[in-house]
Amino acid sequence: MKIVVVGSGYVGLVAGTCFADIGHSVVCVDSDQKKLEKLRQGVMPIYEPGLDDLVARNHASGRLSFTDELGSALTGAHAAFIAVGTPPRATDGHADMKYVHAVAHAIAEKASGDLVVVNKSTVPVGTGDEVERILLSARRPFRFSVVSNPEFLREGVAIDDFMRPDRIVIGSESEWARKVVSGIYEVERLSEAAILHTSRRSAELIKYAANAFLAMKITFINEISDLCEAVGGDVRHVAHGLGLDSRIGSKFLNAGPGYGGSCFPKDTLAISKTARDHRVQLHTIETVIQVNDNRKRAMALRVLDACGGSVRGKTIAVLGLAFKAHTDDMRDSPAIPIIQALQDFGARVRAHDPEAMENAAKLLTNVTFCEDALDAATDSDAVVVLTEWPEFRDLDLGQLKAVMAEPLMIDLRNLMSEDAVLEAGFTYCCVGRNPAGPHGEKQLLAAE
Incomplete structure (x- = not known):
């Protein structure tokens, strides 16, 4: 499948690289031009054991690429993962959702076909509803479905956690979306992992x-x-x-x-x-x-x-x-x-x-x-x-x-x-x- 991952921070970069290593075609989208250029050169923005080699191998194979052009990345994509930060707001401690909402608006504007949008960011309850509202309010002639797929990566062993998870949580009311996300994870290879549909x-x-x-x-x-x-x-x-x-x-x-x-x-x-x-x-x-x-x-x-x-x-x-x-x-x-x-x-x-x-x-x-x-x-x-x-x-x-x-x-x-x-x-x-x-x-x- 073709997958777009928006955000090349800790979660987005690890997830996108591992998806590519499974065999998918992955485009990581980020607005930071310096970060993108370093990634293309194999320079990691974070320290995570084994990540540099995994990025280099999949980038060289053509399965993993980096861009700041969301529109071109979305062409032919089956799913778009939102993996941007949700830091606490300085005023009240609530998770700041402005980056997630901005990505949702951008996807709604630039999507070119039916798309499953997956929240990988850690977000408050009800965020998926708001992202779906943003997508549908654009009135594009496409089918959108929003899935919550939280990450459970431990820093320092994130690649192993992703490849050999103890559970994968797929939150959706859409059977189509569930099948797409299950297919992305190739759940049949994860016989010991608990696939939890909620x-x-x-x-x-x-x-x-x-x-x-x-x-x-x-x-x-x-x-x-x-x-x-x-x-x-x-x-x-x-x-x-x-x-x-x-x-x-x-x-x-x-x-x-x-x-x-x-x-x-x-x-x-x-x-x-x-x-x-x-x-x-x-x-x-x-x-x-x-x-x-x-x-x-x-x-x-x-x-x-x-x-x-x-x-x-x-x-x-x-x-x-x-x-x-x-x-x-x-x-x-x-x-x-x-x-x-x-x-x-x-x-x-x-x-x-x-x-x-x-x-x-x-x-x-x-x-x-x-x-x-x-x-x-x-x-x-x-x-x-x-x-x-x-x-x-x-x-x-x-x-x-x-x-x-x-x-x-x-x-x-x-x-x-x-x-x-x-x-x-x-x-x-x-x-x-x-x-x-x-x-x-x-x-x-x-x-x-």
């Missing part, structure tokens, strides 16, 4: 509900980690015990500095706002949002506690800036408020991240960005682990200690081997448990 509004809600639930799971284990510290438990053991329950599962039960990224912060806020508009109070989700925001500031206070109550005049090495490993995404990363708070308390910050420093430099000021972890740690009074990059776990701890002014490690991801860190002579502080210091003393960080 109403359009149910599909829109599934995406928000899923992200809100996962955000709640993260926030829950973070609060349990505070309780573990207070009573002498170990959050790793508690999380493992919880995860063995098939009703709960082990994913998203790693204690840390709070969730961030492109989805959870904006989607929890959006579903909460949508609920209020419909006179429904989502107390649980609203609490999750508040607890997560508070936790990020509390993590900075933990660094202060570990440094003896003050970081004024001290140098703090931060390892990891992206909201999670294997991505360069800085959106709502816990590193941002933590670093800013440390600077407010008078600390000098040196930082390293394998992929996110260019994006971080746009959001943080007065931070020294370093070539590697050892460079960041040089002459530092403490090293703080903020992102779970595997290379940080594999650091030569002897070398790390040798370049530091003080051997203090504050591991807010529980990434490092406690025994190895202590054996190397560090004082080790983490979350959800109370490890011993270099001389056997307990490092108890007060729960914030």
Whole structure:
């Protein structure tokens, strides 16, 4: 089939490239000329493992192309996927739908035949109805049908998630549209994937509900980690015990500095706002949002506690800036408020991240960005682990200690081997448990 994907950001580029790799003819449409030219040259606008090779292979084969001409792209197309951003509005936190609506108007104007329009963007309930209204109000002599097909991609493993999904949700009241979208995914090749056909509004809600639930799971284990510290438990053991329950599962039960990224912060806020508009109070989700925001500031206070109550005049090495490993995404990363708070308390910050420093430099000021972890740690009074990059776990701890002014490690991801860190002579502080210091003393960080 011929597919048009409007928007070449994270979702659109991954989806379009994977559709091409399945065997479809895909045209990615974007208004950013510089981005398009870089894509044609094989330069990715985002960091996602394996994406550059996949784009290059499918572009070379002719199955994947890039343009800013929507009209020509739509000629002969069976479906057009809308994959543009829906950021929270600064005024009220609602998802900003202006980009989705603009694409819908453009498709209505430039379509040249019957077309299934697929909302791939994360959108509030009822967006499909509005997109359909826009298409039909153009009074074009074509058949339009709007489908909600939410994405469930995890940054860092997005290609595998797309090619081997645990479910594909197709929300539509049109049998024609269902068949087209099912054909695009070639559902017969996905025998283990759950193909869920729902109403359009149910599909829109599934995406928000899923992200809100996962955000709640993260926030829950973070609060349990505070309780573990207070009573002498170990959050790793508690999380493992919880995860063995098939009703709960082990994913998203790693204690840390709070969730961030492109989805959870904006989607929890959006579903909460949508609920209020419909006179429904989502107390649980609203609490999750508040607890997560508070936790990020509390993590900075933990660094202060570990440094003896003050970081004024001290140098703090931060390892990891992206909201999670294997991505360069800085959106709502816990590193941002933590670093800013440390600077407010008078600390000098040196930082390293394998992929996110260019994006971080746009959001943080007065931070020294370093070539590697050892460079960041040089002459530092403490090293703080903020992102779970595997290379940080594999650091030569002897070398790390040798370049530091003080051997203090504050591991807010529980990434490092406690025994190895202590054996190397560090004082080790983490979350959800109370490890011993270099001389056997307990490092108890007060729960914030």
